[in-house]
Amino acid sequence: MKAGSGAKIGPVAGTFLVATTMIGSGIFMLPATVAAIGSISVIGWVIAAIGALLIGLTLAILSRDEPHGTYLDSIAHVLGPVAGLVSTILFVISMLISLPMVAVAAAGYTSFLFPALSSNTATIALTHAYIWIFVAVSWRGARLIASVGTASLVVGLVPLILLATLGWGKFDAEIFRSSWNISGKSNASAAMSATLILFMAYLGLENASIVREQIENPRRNVPIATVCGILFSTLIYIASTTVVSGLIPAATLAKSAAPFADATAVLLGAVAAMLVAVCGAAKAAGTLGALQLETVECVVVMKRQVAGGSLSRSGTNIAVGVIASAIALFTASPNVASQFGVLATALVTTSILSLVLAGVALAKTRSGLPRATGIASVLFCVGLLAAQPLKDMMVAALLCIATAALTAILIAWRRRMAATAN
Template sequence: MSLKRLGPVAAMVLVAGNMIGSGIFMLPATLGTIGSVSLIAWGLASLGALLVALVFSFLAQIRPEADGVVAYAAEGLHPAAGHVSWFAYWLNCWVGTVAVAVAATGYLAYFFPVLKAPGVSTFATLGVIWGLTFINLIGPRVMARYGAATLILGLAPIALATIAGALAFNPEIFAASWNVSGKPDGVVITASVAPIFWAFLGLESAVVAAAVIENPRRNLPIATVGGVLLAAVIYMAASAAIMGLAPASVMAASTAPFADAIKGFAGPIAASVVAFCALAKASGTVGGWVLVTAETSRSGAAAGYLPKMASEVNPDRKPTRDILVAAALMSVATIASASPTLGAQFTTLINVAVILSMILYLLCAAALLRLSGEIEGPRRWAATAAAVLGGGFCAWVIVTSDHALRTPTLLIVALSLALWAATRFRGRLKPA
């Protein structure tokens, strides 16, 4: 039985749904140590996300038959670059999904404070991951419907916070929290772009899951750019609103920042509703990323990067093995990243996830720069501009990110190249 595929609207929901998750619901806590000056960084991150989305849109039109993001760098640059992009993204899928699951646990802890305790929070996060894995095992269309339903629920508290911010926006709170870091504005704005970009990770979801999308040449650009624009508008409105509702110090200490911000304006019942909706949305995002991780594993196995026995390489069949392997790897990442607090675990995970994604995005931009020659007319220059600007943005984020992550980033690239060389050597040893 052939697999039913997603249309443009469902694919755009997948993209927007994978982005509008823990990024908007947990980042106020991470950015609480910086202040409302981070709103400028939100604008820069939104612009960069749109540039990267354009990179993927042009690549999807040039290579609509490409097997996800793996093939872009491999065909546009070199097979070794393809392996690096796949490996970085594959690792990012584990790390990023765990971060979203941690965010879900944080909002669940709003109702059950015991979940904030080390160890207990780890088990709760594992429960979130495996619960959404079960939904994915039913089928991608069921997961898409679940994601759409939770997206609607997730938009409810964002809309409430935006309305509350418009009605009860306190300029004094906003101004007092402008920059609580003690560092120059330019320094903190630059440093904020990387963690903020976490909220946009997932913009390539439709491209990664191309095998389950109808008419990819037409639908992938619509889903990618449309999903980013939708998320950017929501992010900017909600961020500006919440910064005028609660001081930065309150946000920094919270595991459920949207709920705590609403609590002071509308009371504990409204805050509980917000926490529930945020929990539902974060869980939907986990489910979407489990599917994307499974498709990334499948495309990697098809390219020879993973043992085929661990994957379902036929895109017309449900990737059951890939989903189970993805959940197992996420479980390992959950245990390995366990920290004294949920906030500390979340911050560590998102910083690692952003750098891993930037490696992929930079390589895809470089691939577009080479492949843009296949486009005729003015669109060729537009594709070239998108490649240069998008790649430049990615390089800038990598250079200005946490310096402690630079050496591990180089080690990941080196390890990927070593693994690629090993697969090529192994292939040569096989009898013809």
């Protein structure tokens, strides 16, 4: 699509574009993932929302004068090509992590529909099956992926809106209070641990800044769409997940493979729960297809940044599937919620490391309120990582080492290619 072709997006459509990008399949597993911490995670939602607003504004402002419209390009232009390559690599890594994570969510809701598939071995097999089904589907091209994604979005919003509205009628304040903090940590530590996991639900907030050329008056409307999209999503997130925390005790919720379906069973019965499980599995499947396509394109772009030229999309498609399967196998856990939590932590950590560079770039190029916004977003990201337990920080350390090593290898390759050409 070229800029200027057809009607452009206004602030209202831009708001829903951002919201629908963020409201992916991850939200369907988050209530179970943070249940091991407790209903205190509602505080984590508030902190995550504030951080998301700061980061969203940082990316929107950074891209206002960027001809390419992506914060990755802005980082490269402001901080240099090495920093730009680091950001791109981190983004690719985050995409590779998100693939098995979404496949795990799809497998969890599928096992709810078919209890015979609820064993650990069967869930692992389902996860790999979903990955490779969409490796095959992506060969059919973007049109089929887009059609599946659009249909799954509409279906996926049903259980969230259902619980966010009707669920309050059976909300049990005593269940919510008794599950407040079951992590064994202090309240502050528990809230920050929840924040890191919950921030995953806000990944995709950069969408408006990426498609700025398709938005009317982007200097005005990109920040509006970003902020309003984040606020709308936050309302859905907090309303729906808080209800779940008041319907099912945290200790039980932590073991759930399909938390929204289990909550719906309490609210409306088993038949409605089955329908919600179908919605959850469908949304995860639709998201998985879009991620597969996007990951392949990200790898192709990274190759172009490093050495120019093209890359076989068919071969890349298979390679992405192999890596996603390897990550799924490496992170396999006794239950779906545990594995989802491991992958969510790694995904958010990788994304935050990239977003720190965006904040630094904004602070370097702007003054006044925009500069303060960039600094605040950096402080949020760094503080969120620093507040985590040492064992969780190991994930960040390993990802930093891997990114530094891969960057060094790619830069050396680029220099060798340039020397050979000369």
